Amino acid sequence: MTNQDIIQPENLVYKKPTLLNDNPMHYCPGCSHSVVHKLIAEVIEEMGMENRSVGVSPVGCAVFAYNYLDIDWIEAAHGRAPAIACATKRLWPENLVFTYQGDGDLACIGTAETIHALNRGDNIAIIFVNNAIYGMTGGQMAPTTLMGMKTATCPYGREASLHGFPLKITEIAATLEGTCYVTRQAVNKVAYIRRAKAAIRKAFEYSMQGKGSSLVEIVSTCSSGWKKTPEEANQWMEDHMFPYYKLGDLKDKA
Amino acid sequence: MEENEILLMKGNEAIAHAAIRCGCDGYFGYPITPQSEILETLAVEKPWETTGMVVVQAESELASINMVYGGGATGKRVMTSSSSPGVALMQEGITYMAGAEIPGLIVNVQRGGPGLGTIQPSQGDYFQSTRGGGNGDYNVIVLAPASVQEMADFVDLSFTLAFRYRIPVIMLSDGVIGQMMEKVVLPPFKPRRTEEELRQECPWAANGCKNRKKNIVTSLELDPHAMELHNIHLQEKYKEIKEKEVRYEEYMTEDAEYLIVAFGSAARIAQKAIELCRAKGIRVGMLRPITLWPFPSQAIKTLAQKAKGILSMEINAGQMVEDIQLAVQGCVPVFHYGRMGGIVPTPEEIVNEVEKMKQ
Numbered sequence: 001m002t003n004q005d006i007i008q009p010e011n012l013v014y015k016k017p018t019l020l021n022d023n024p025m026h027y028c029p030g031c032s033h034s035v036v037h038k039l040i041a042e043v044i045e046e047m048g049m050e051n052r053s054v055g056v057s058p059v060g061c062a063v064f065a066y067n068y069l070d071i072d073w074i075e076a077a078h079g080r081a082p083a084i085a086c087a088t089k090r091l092w093p094e095n096l097v098f099t100y101q102g103d104g105d106l107a108c109i110g111t112a113e114t115i116h117a118l119n120r121g122d123n124i125a126i127i128f129v130n131n132a133i134y135g136m137t138g139g140q141m142a143p144t145t146l147m148g149m150k151t152a153t154c155p156y157g158r159e160a161s162l163h164g165f166p167l168k169i170t171e172i173a174a175t176l177e178g179t180c181y182v183t184r185q186a187v188n189k190v191a192y193i194r195r196a197k198a199a200i201r202k203a204f205e206y207s208m209q210g211k212g213s214s215l216v217e218i219v220s221t222c223s224s225g226w227k228k229t230p231e232e233a234n235q236w237m238e239d240h241m242f243p244y245y246k247l248g249d250l251k252d253k254a
Numbered sequence: 255m256e257e258n259e260i261l262l263m264k265g266n267e268a269i270a271h272a273a274i275r276c277g278c279d280g281y282f283g284y285p286i287t288p289q290s291e292i293l294e295t296l297a298v299e300k301p302w303e304t305t306g307m308v309v310v311q312a313e314s315e316l317a318s319i320n321m322v323y324g325g326g327a328t329g330k331r332v333m334t335s336s337s338s339p340g341v342a343l344m345q346e347g348i349t350y351m352a353g354a355e356i357p358g359l360i361v362n363v364q365r366g367g368p369g370l371g372t373i374q375p376s377q378g379d380y381f382q383s384t385r386g387g388g389n390g391d392y393n394v395i396v397l398a399p400a401s402v403q404e405m406a407d408f409v410d411l412s413f414t415l416a417f418r419y420r421i422p423v424i425m426l427s428d429g430v431i432g433q434m435m436e437k438v439v440l441p442p443f444k445p446r447r448t449e450e451e452l453r454q455e456c457p458w459a460a461n462g463c464k465n466r467k468k469n470i471v472t473s474l475e476l477d478p479h480a481m482e483l484h485n486i487h488l489q490e491k492y493k494e495i496k497e498k499e500v501r502y503e504e505y506m507t508e509d510a511e512y513l514i515v516a517f518g519s520a521a522r523i524a525q526k527a528i529e530l531c532r533a534k535g536i537r538v539g540m541l542r543p544i545t546l547w548p549f550p551s552q553a554i555k556t557l558a559q560k561a562k563g564i565l566s567m568e569i570n571a572g573q574m575v576e577d578i579q580l581a582v583q584g585c586v587p588v589f590h591y592g593r594m595g596g597i598v599p600t601p602e603e604i605v606n607e608v609e610k611m612k613q
Binding site: 050051052053054056063066070071072073074075076077080083084085086087088090091092095112113116120 | 279280282308310312313314316317318320321322323324325327328330332346347350354460461462463464465468469470471472473474
């Protein structure tokens, strides 16, 4: 029996989603982005929205998300993705519109656009990948960098008197009347990946049902920026990120 | 209101009505004097209940221009409006639109600067509009209305040009034209495009890849060779626009010994000044650029052949005068007269300048 004999439809238990193409990803080994991309591709396919989806990509590591997922994309200026998504969705209410943003994009330069899109209750989903660091520019301090954490611009560790405090923007989002679903997930273990996928699905479905805005935070690693192996980074995330950024639903207007 | 009825309204109100009538899909704006009547009029008219036009009061000019970016990227006819300090904030979005070749309309009802400046009229944003304004090598089409009628008429014209060339268009008005009431005939009603018509007109737009390959609307390209090719493509497009879309109007130029070049509200004042000069026996004419970019350089160069002097009359410290100097290449003396800080010059001041030019 050859491999070709085994690969038959009745034997298939897993396959790469068709929306995810074969372009080699530029992400570093151990990075969470690729897993989140895959989950989005799976959810769009399962919802049958392949021809009706528009993603808005950020400035940051995920700027090239449009190279990997075969749907329509709009590349945003830094932080402005939620404003773009607001117009895109209101002008095309039958389309699934989501933004894909990192912590610097969403919680720093784009804080105003994020808060106001969520507060208007625009029927969009925001996927927020939080790795507590600026990855693409080479590992500088982010709004979500933990106290004491070392980065290129806080080389002696984040200090309150110099840098202020890590921003829990997802907790803020949960207080806004316009949000229908706010949750914090991770993708470093199979069980977490399953939960994260269900969360993305719920956010996308709520947006199509006109329930309002959703924010799905994915607490993520940045092994390059954190200067750790992928394995160490996952452990460090569990030990340090999860106690501060607690996983689970913060709000669900089912 | 009846079709072709002559109405009395402000330039700002005329823009709002014209937008609803010419099939505009969306307006996104933030309040700022002297143009808030545009958003206010749209809010009163509620076009979302009639034509389906979307109207959003954004949280900032940064957001409103990016809403225009997002709407234009899907192929919709969308617009924003603001005044000088707000348009300064929008420059990021405008350069992204230019780079990604996204059509859209930005109305600037100018006020005096720099900084927070004043709420009184000015033409101080000529450089900002015609030189690009944001980062990188790009131009946008700039239309300068000189009446309430043109503020209404230029909405549809702006969208036509914006989609023909996939380029942002700035309608550079000012606090005089925006706030003054004049008679106007609003453009006829035109339905918004259907989804099918839009998909046919904008095969590049990101609106869900039905029956085609995916579209990516972006201004990013990390490969310098590809990026240079994109820049060359943009420059070729700008060259074509310069060849085909120059618009201007001449007034009493046939026998003119002296030429005034003025746009927008300054042209209205210059027109009165020319009447006063003619009564004194001074043969003065005017060229009024309607497109500030592309600039009517050739027409000015031609008129300069028979002129003894050219006066650039602007409500600023002297900005368009540089384009006139470039056009005439020193073959005739070029002067500038302007007021700043929200002061609008009188026709008598212009007559005085023409007389000085004669000496």
